[in-house]
Amino acid sequence: MASGRVINLARFLGRAAEPAAAAQSSALQYSTVGGVAAYKLPDLPYDHSALEPVISGEIMELHHKKHHAAYVTNLNKALEEYADAESNKDLQKMISLQSAINFNGGGHINHDIFWTNLCPEKDAAPPSGELLAAIEAKWGSLDKFTATFSAKTAAVQGSGWGWLGLNKETKALEIATCANQDPLAAKGLVPLLGIDVWEHAYYLQYKNVRPDYLKAIWKVVNWENVAQRYKAAKA
Amino acid sequence: MARIISYMNRFVIVAAAASALLACSAQAQIQQVALPYALDALEPEIDNATMNFHYGTHYATYVNNTLAALKNATDSGVRLPVATSNLTALISSIKRLPSPLNTTIRNQGGGAWNHALYFKHLTPPGSPATQSTAISAPLRDAINANFGSVDNMTAALSAAAGKVFGSGWAWLCYTGNSSADLAITTTPNQDNPLMGQLPGAPAVSAAGCTPILGIDVWEHAYYLKHGPKRPAYLESFWKVLNWQQVSKNYDSAVQGLELDLSEAAPRALEAPSKAVSAGSSSSGSAGFGAMAAAAAALLAVV
Numbered sequence: 165m166a167s168g169r170v171i172n173l174a175r176f177l178g179r180a181a182e183p184a185a186a187a188q189s190s191a192l193q194y195s196t197v198g199g200v201a202a203y204k205l206p207d208l209p210y211d212h213s214a215l216e217p218v219i220s221g222e223i224m225e226l227h228h229k230k231h232h233a234a235y236v237t238n239l240n241k242a243l244e245e246y247a248d249a250e251s252n253k254d255l256q257k258m259i260s261l262q263s264a265i266n267f268n269g270g271g272h273i274n275h276d277i278f279w280t281n282l283c284p285e286k287d288a289a290p291p292s293g294e295l296l297a298a299i300e301a302k303w304g305s306l307d308k309f310t311a312t313f314s315a316k317t318a319a320v321q322g323s324g325w326g327w328l329g330l331n332k333e334t335k336a337l338e339i340a341t342c343a344n345q346d347p348l349a350a351k352g353l354v355p356l357l358g359i360d361v362w363e364h365a366y367y368l369q370y371k372n373v374r375p376d377y378l379k380a381i382w383k384v385v386n387w388e389n390v391a392q393r394y395k396a397a398k399a
Numbered sequence: 400m401a402r403i404i405s406y407m408n409r410f411v412i413v414a415a416a417a418s419a420l421l422a423c424s425a426q427a428q429i430q431q432v433a434l435p436y437a438l439d440a441l442e443p444e445i446d447n448a449t450m451n452f453h454y455g456t457h458y459a460t461y462v463n464n465t466l467a468a469l470k471n472a473t474d475s476g477v478r479l480p481v482a483t484s485n486l487t488a489l490i491s492s493i494k495r496l497p498s499p500l501n502t503t504i505r506n507q508g509g510g511a512w513n514h515a516l517y518f519k520h521l522t523p524p525g526s527p528a529t530q531s532t533a534i535s536a537p538l539r540d541a542i543n544a545n546f547g548s549v550d551n552m553t554a555a556l557s558a559a560a561g562k563v564f565g566s567g568w569a570w571l572c573y574t575g576n577s578s579a580d581l582a583i584t585t586t587p588n589q590d591n592p593l594m595g596q597l598p599g600a601p602a603v604s605a606a607g608c609t610p611i612l613g614i615d616v617w618e619h620a621y622y623l624k625h626g627p628k629r630p631a632y633l634e635s636f637w638k639v640l641n642w643q644q645v646s647k648n649y650d651s652a653v654q655g656l657e658l659d660l661s662e663a664a665p666r667a668l669e670a671p672s673k674a675v676s677a678g679s680s681s682s683g684s685a686g687f688g689a690m691a692a693a694a695a696a697l698l699a700v701v
Contacts, residue, residue: 322566322588363618
């Protein structure tokens with residue numbers, strides 16, 4: 165039974181970046197329908213088939229309605245059990261639930277960002293202004309940035325993500341990779357653009373050729389969204 | 400004097416021939432295990448398309464990357480503590496390998512080893528080897544002693560496989576511990592319990608144990624047919640598991656034989672097999688024949 169308390173997901177996601185993580189997780193949709201506090205699966209900002217031919221509708225449906233949905237369901241379940249354990253002062257149980265909260269909470273946060281980082285090809289435009297200037301200052305050109313990002317992300321062993329993030333301390337852009345659903349915030353970076361390289365993100369279409377997926381996905385990156393995140397992160 | 404010289408000549412000739420044969424099998428390099436079944440023979444449990452990619456591309460790439468890394472290392476004069484032909488020894492000695500070779504062997508060599516074990520212990524559904532009656536008496540005794548029953552063990556292993564988050568493997572391992580000689584453990588990515596507890600890696604229960612049964616739960620192992628439904632894949636897995644091979648793996652592990660998966664058979668002691676496909680002896684004289692047979696079988700299935 166849910167206590168109705170809001171559990172700040174940021175508590176579980178890495179002390180180093182609590183402010184960033186808190187801001188991130190507070191952006192997640194949350195409802196208290198029927199007195200039960202629960203995170204919600206967001207709708208995509210476009211149809212499931214809207215990213216074709218870069219990402220197939222089949223992949224988008226499974227990815228959103230199965231994988232992301234499962235993270236949300238399992239997160240809510242783990243948080244409910246955590247709330248119970250906490251009210252029973254069952255510390256062992258609380259500790260044992262932390263990995264489920266990390267996995268599923270991280271999965272929810274990451275995919276929530278991911279859907280907004282993408283848009284139909286016809287709506288996609290390259291970065292401009294301050295964001296482009298910062299990219300060029302750091303990597304020389306947009307092309308060199310995307311090549312570096314793709315190479316580092318292709319090299320992720322097993323499941324994980326490639327990220328463009330903002331270092332909160334230095335205010336500099338950085339490329340980083342994370343394993344599994346580990347949130348970028350735990351590395352002290354604010355996530356701006358994430359590319360999912362779990363096999364479920366591309367396998368049905370690209371099979372094992374992860375580099376082809378990484379080459380193609382730039383066509384559907386929503387740089388406007390990345391710029392918005394950049395602006396908010398610098399503030 | 401002339402007679403002594405002619406004896407010596409014969410000795411030299413024989414010695415040269417023997418060392419050529421030994422050198423031939425010592426130069427046997429890591430390669431994919433030959434499949435004793437066609438890539439579509441595991442239908443409908445594991446689909447042809449998955450087998451094509453999984454065996455023909457993923458596994459092949461791990462092997463090729465391993466070979467490239469080893470060649471690079473030996474060409475650069477790096478001294479390795481074990482033979483480059485012995486994949487089991489390489490991954491068991493990961494902590495003794497120099498950087499960055501250790502990382503490549505962990506990821507690529509681990510991939511090569513893990514998939515060798517995996518593909519070698521699959522077999523067409525419905526074949527006698529998939530029945531639990533195919534479990535050898537010693538293995539059955541060990542399973543019962545450790546888990547109560549075969550069903551208990553498979554349920555526990557499936558549960559462990561279901562819980563792996565991200566990419567990884569679930570294993571039934573031989574621990575060598577007489578009071579509990581079988582254990583279930585999981586490892587991330589292409590890590591393997593033989594590597595021991597690696598720094599920075601999540602805690603591996605029964606680190607150092609020898610896998611005798613492995614379930615690949617990377618998404619590429621099941622996604623084409625099952626999408627996200629890993630439990631459905633796990634159900635199928637048990638229908639194509641070759642219990643005879645698992646029993647052999649247990650037997651090898653108990654005897655302390657090194658599973659040299661580059662030749663698809665445990666080192667030494669096994670009599671040369673007449674079969675052309677996997678299972679040829681690794682003794683010196685048959686070594687070359689085994690390589691050729693394995694290569695032929697590989698070409699036949701790909």
